[in-house]
Amino acid sequence: MNNKTIILKPNEIPRQWYNIAADIKLNPPLGPDGKPIGPEALAPVFPMNLIEQEVSIQRWIDIPEEVLNILAIWRPTPMIRAYSFEKALNTPARIYIKNESVSPPGSHKPNTAVAQAYYNKEFGIKRLTTETGAGQWGSALAFAGSQFGLDVDVFMVRISYDQKPFRKTMMETWGGTCLSSPSDTTQAGRNILEKYPDTPGSLGIAISEAIEAAVSDKTGKTRYSLGSVLNHVMLHQTIIGLEAKKQLEKVGEYPNVIIACAGGGSNFAGIAYPYVYDKINGKEIDIYPVEPEACPTMTKAPFVYDHGDEAAYTPLLAMHSLGHNFIPPPIHAGGLRYHGIAPTLSQLINDDLITPVAVTQLEAFKAGILFSRTEGIIPAPETNHALAYTIREAEKAREEGKEKTILVNLSGHGNIDLFSYQKYLNNELSNLKLDDEALEKSKDCYKDFPEPEILKSV
Amino acid sequence: MNNKTIILKPNEIPRQWYNIAADIKLNPPLGPDGKPIGPEALAPVFPMNLIEQEVSIQRWIDIPEEVLNILAIWRPTPMIRAYSFEKALNTPARIYIKNESVSPPGSHKPNTAVAQAYYNKEFGIKRLTTETGAGQWGSALAFAGSQFGLDVDVFMVRISYDQKPFRKTMMETWGGTCLSSPSDTTQAGRNILEKYPDTPGSLGIAISEAIEAAVSDKTGKTRYSLGSVLNHVMLHQTIIGLEAKKQLEKVGEYPNVIIACAGGGSNFAGIAYPYVYDKINGKEIDIYPVEPEACPTMTKAPFVYDHGDEAAYTPLLAMHSLGHNFIPPPIHAGGLRYHGIAPTLSQLINDDLITPVAVTQLEAFKAGILFSRTEGIIPAPETNHALAYTIREAEKAREEGKEKTILVNLSGHGNIDLFSYQKYLNNELSNLKLDDEALEKSKDCYKDFPEPEILKSV
Numbered sequence: 001m002n003n004k005t006i007i008l009k010p011n012e013i014p015r016q017w018y019n020i021a022a023d024i025k026l027n028p029p030l031g032p033d034g035k036p037i038g039p040e041a042l043a044p045v046f047p048m049n050l051i052e053q054e055v056s057i058q059r060w061i062d063i064p065e066e067v068l069n070i071l072a073i074w075r076p077t078p079m080i081r082a083y084s085f086e087k088a089l090n091t092p093a094r095i096y097i098k099n100e101s102v103s104p105p106g107s108h109k110p111n112t113a114v115a116q117a118y119y120n121k122e123f124g125i126k127r128l129t130t131e132t133g134a135g136q137w138g139s140a141l142a143f144a145g146s147q148f149g150l151d152v153d154v155f156m157v158r159i160s161y162d163q164k165p166f167r168k169t170m171m172e173t174w175g176g177t178c179l180s181s182p183s184d185t186t187q188a189g190r191n192i193l194e195k196y197p198d199t200p201g202s203l204g205i206a207i208s209e210a211i212e213a214a215v216s217d218k219t220g221k222t223r224y225s226l227g228s229v230l231n232h233v234m235l236h237q238t239i240i241g242l243e244a245k246k247q248l249e250k251v252g253e254y255p256n257v258i259i260a261c262a263g264g265g266s267n268f269a270g271i272a273y274p275y276v277y278d279k280i281n282g283k284e285i286d287i288y289p290v291e292p293e294a295c296p297t298m299t300k301a302p303f304v305y306d307h308g309d310e311a312a313y314t315p316l317l318a319m320h321s322l323g324h325n326f327i328p329p330p331i332h333a334g335g336l337r338y339h340g341i342a343p344t345l346s347q348l349i350n351d352d353l354i355t356p357v358a359v360t361q362l363e364a365f366k367a368g369i370l371f372s373r374t375e376g377i378i379p380a381p382e383t384n385h386a387l388a389y390t391i392r393e394a395e396k397a398r399e400e401g402k403e404k405t406i407l408v409n410l411s412g413h414g415n416i417d418l419f420s421y422q423k424y425l426n427n428e429l430s431n432l433k434l435d436d437e438a439l440e441k442s443k444d445c446y447k448d449f450p451e452p453e454i455l456k457s458v
Numbered sequence: 459m460n461n462k463t464i465i466l467k468p469n470e471i472p473r474q475w476y477n478i479a480a481d482i483k484l485n486p487p488l489g490p491d492g493k494p495i496g497p498e499a500l501a502p503v504f505p506m507n508l509i510e511q512e513v514s515i516q517r518w519i520d521i522p523e524e525v526l527n528i529l530a531i532w533r534p535t536p537m538i539r540a541y542s543f544e545k546a547l548n549t550p551a552r553i554y555i556k557n558e559s560v561s562p563p564g565s566h567k568p569n570t571a572v573a574q575a576y577y578n579k580e581f582g583i584k585r586l587t588t589e590t591g592a593g594q595w596g597s598a599l600a601f602a603g604s605q606f607g608l609d610v611d612v613f614m615v616r617i618s619y620d621q622k623p624f625r626k627t628m629m630e631t632w633g634g635t636c637l638s639s640p641s642d643t644t645q646a647g648r649n650i651l652e653k654y655p656d657t658p659g660s661l662g663i664a665i666s667e668a669i670e671a672a673v674s675d676k677t678g679k680t681r682y683s684l685g686s687v688l689n690h691v692m693l694h695q696t697i698i699g700l701e702a703k704k705q706l707e708k709v710g711e712y713p714n715v716i717i718a719c720a721g722g723g724s725n726f727a728g729i730a731y732p733y734v735y736d737k738i739n740g741k742e743i744d745i746y747p748v749e750p751e752a753c754p755t756m757t758k759a760p761f762v763y764d765h766g767d768e769a770a771y772t773p774l775l776a777m778h779s780l781g782h783n784f785i786p787p788p789i790h791a792g793g794l795r796y797h798g799i800a801p802t803l804s805q806l807i808n809d810d811l812i813t814p815v816a817v818t819q820l821e822a823f824k825a826g827i828l829f830s831r832t833e834g835i836i837p838a839p840e841t842n843h844a845l846a847y848t849i850r851e852a853e854k855a856r857e858e859g860k861e862k863t864i865l866v867n868l869s870g871h872g873n874i875d876l877f878s879y880q881k882y883l884n885n886e887l888s889n890l891k892l893d894d895e896a897l898e899k900s901k902d903c904y905k906d907f908p909e910p911e912i913l914k915s916v
Binding site for chain 2: 003004005006007009010069070072073074080084102103104106143146147165166168169170172173174175369372373374375376377378415416418419421422425
């Protein structure tokens with residue numbers, strides 16, 4: 001019997017998160033006046049205990065027991081050696097898959113949803129609002145809300161809302177509420193609906209709606225929750241990479257290559273940041289965040305100050321951005337349709353510590369089908385982007401005749417995304433192209449903002 | 459941190475299946491002449507190596523390495539202590555959940571699908587045909603086929619085919635083919651379509667179609683595969699209970715009560731038979747298979763000789779049966795809509811070793827919602843029946859003030875069944891009633907068959 005799965009015992013779960021802000025330089029978020037904002041500026045949006053984490057530069061932060069108790073439903077997650085996938089690719093590379101799809105909502109998202117729900121509950125909050133693209137984040141927060149008795153209202157990007165009715169059901173099964181975004185329940189939503197009644201929606205719009213719904217609640221008991229991009233979200237995800245390290249150690253391996261898809265950056269951060277720490281400290285690793293060619297935030301967009309949302313409610317963040325009012329083509333990887341990317345991840349690009357790459361939608365689904373037919377697990381469309389690039393690396397290893405250890409984050413399963421697989425199997429999908437004109441025009445939206453400094457962390 | 463999850467190491471996976479046929483008496487299957495059939499009568503339908511298992515009375519049967527290597531994708535499966543569910547029920551009972559939902563197709567079904575695909579491959583078979591109700595079995599066999607390079611054709615009960623298009627996508631993603639049953643590709647299907655063009659279909663019809671498609675293939679390279687009922691299928695599922703035993707031993711527990719839903723009986727057999735062995739050898743345990751009131755095979759149907767399929771292609775099996783041409787109401791637990799139940803399970807009822815019970819559809823979904831909101835995992839509609847009865851037992855324990863250890867098999871997740879959850883959440887589900895007249899009439903279909911002996915095994 002081969003050693004297919006590498007597991008950790010329940011008591012081997014990491015007890016601390018790794019905070020990359022301790023080890024890199026970051027441009028500060030700016031307020032409307034162009035000056036760095038203080039923590040208090042975020043108080044209407046987030047509870048103060050999470051704001052403290054957002055601005056913390058402490059390297060290791062304890063995971064509360066209450067959070068560990070809920071993570072224990074599915075963590076530590078298994079790691080599998082993808083023997084059959086390797087064989088199909090005829091590669092000398094050893095491919096290890098960290099399987100984050102085993103959580104109840106089916107992705108890595110609850111790692112931070114549970115933590116955020118916990119801190120909000122501790123702070124006396126009763127209701128959370130959020131946005132969701134593909135639905136992974138919204139259902140994760142609904143799940144986390146059910147664990148802590150919090151109400152959860154989710155604004156779901158319209159195209160996903162229409163394509164994935166089951167995600168709404170999932171949220172409702174956990175007691176949450178799901179609205180199609182843009183909705184008529186917020187000013188931000190109404191403004192967009194008036195201008196573009198047929199819009200497929202975007203994460204930027206949905207974030208605006210969710211922030212507005214939170215800050216406009218006069219009881220003061222509602223806060224907003226974000227599923228990616230921000231420092232504290234990246235922080236909560238590092239449990240993935242910290243577990244992966246322990247698992248690879250058990251089989252005497254250390255990765256040469258790390259691959260994960262990146263929309264806002266959170267599953268990438270989860271698996272990669274603990275290894276970026278090693279890289280800063282001298283280890284040689286190639287680390288690849290993978291995005292869709294249809295929404296090339298990392299590979300084509302400049303490093304600028306821009307808002308995180310369409311209605312410009314958020315502070316200005318220093319990040320690669322396609323422009324906060326850019327609406328990407330309706331590819332089926334809804335979680336990768338964000339105009340920006342995490343400031344920490346953007347900084348790692350500036351630092352040359354990671355190497356962004358892009359693949360097409362069809363290349364991604366082709367990889368997902370091969371993975372399904374070899375390793376059994378049907379990956380999320382987002383995850384397929386990571387697998388597509390893994391195939392390129394595995395083929396390179398074959399061509400170069402090099403043994404390599406590749407670590408890939410399987411950020412989620414595709415069981416709720418089978419609509420898109422059916423489209424692919426019916427040959428009804430194409431490589432949606434960027435609207436270059438719209439892209440160019442969207443750059444106007446940040447041209448008057450201050451320029452971030454190009455910092456070097458190492 | 460509490461001990462939420464009980465895991466086994468990969469090398470703790472059981473290496474043998476438990477064969478209950480070694481420990482109980484069974485009426486033999488009969489041929490069209492009313493006489494016991496020999497193994498050769500089944501040769502056009504199954505490969506001889508599986509027929510040997512079907513008739514084996516050897517107590518322990520080795521699991522082939524090739525099967526273990528594929529089971530290792532998701533086995534050993536975790537067991538969770540349902541602390542939050544217990545708390546919500548305010549019960550002194552300790553509830554342990556064996557989580558079979560973590561397999562790629564999302565249920566216990568691949569435990570036997572992988573074994574059956576392996577034995578067929580070994581025997582030189584190239585293509586498998588089968589039926590599926592809710593879609594769990596069909597997708598499990600498509601998955602298993604992809605692992606061994608076998609073609610898989612699945613006849614899916616029409617009502618489920620229409621309600622669950624994603625199951626078809628799942629099968630196709632793994633390279634299988636899925637047809638709505640009754641179909642016009644078989645004589646059995648055409649006969650039904652002519653008489654009842656609007657039929658919702660039934661497992662009995664779909665089985666007939668799949669058998670016909672297998673035996674009519676003149677190349678001799680096609681066989682039929684059944685996902686429940688038969689002895690060898692029950693055998694392959696016992697890995698569940700054998701793992702569960704090891705897991706409960708790790709926390710110093712032995713169950714007082716075992717609960718699993720039962721359609722054909724395979725997930726029930728999986729968790730329960732290794733404990734039935736203990737019970738035969740003197741242990742006291744209450745063991746409950748749970749069925750829907752709308753399809754009360756165990757609780758209302760007599761123990762008779764009847765066919766396993768609508769078109770009477772199968773031998774006569776000694777089992778509780780509602781009549782092989784009975785079409786149960788279209789409840790959403792498609793896997794529990796079978797007219798019969800495993801002969802081994804039927805015999806255990808005769809032996810008073812297990813106690814069948816029935817719950818309604820609404821009681822089942824109510825339990826599923828409570829479980830989702832406490833333990834996070836959204837169960838399959840079939841599994842909800844087991845959870846509904848678990849609630850009854852937990853409440854009984856509270857009323858009696860008794861500590862109890864309850865072991866429940868979470869046979870599958872409901873992520874592909876969210877359509878039915880949405881119906882429930884919208885108050886659009888009802889407790890579909892049996893058509894008593896149709897039920898009475900269906901008894902005619904077995905009245906001329908021989909009567910089985912009422913045997914006592916212990």
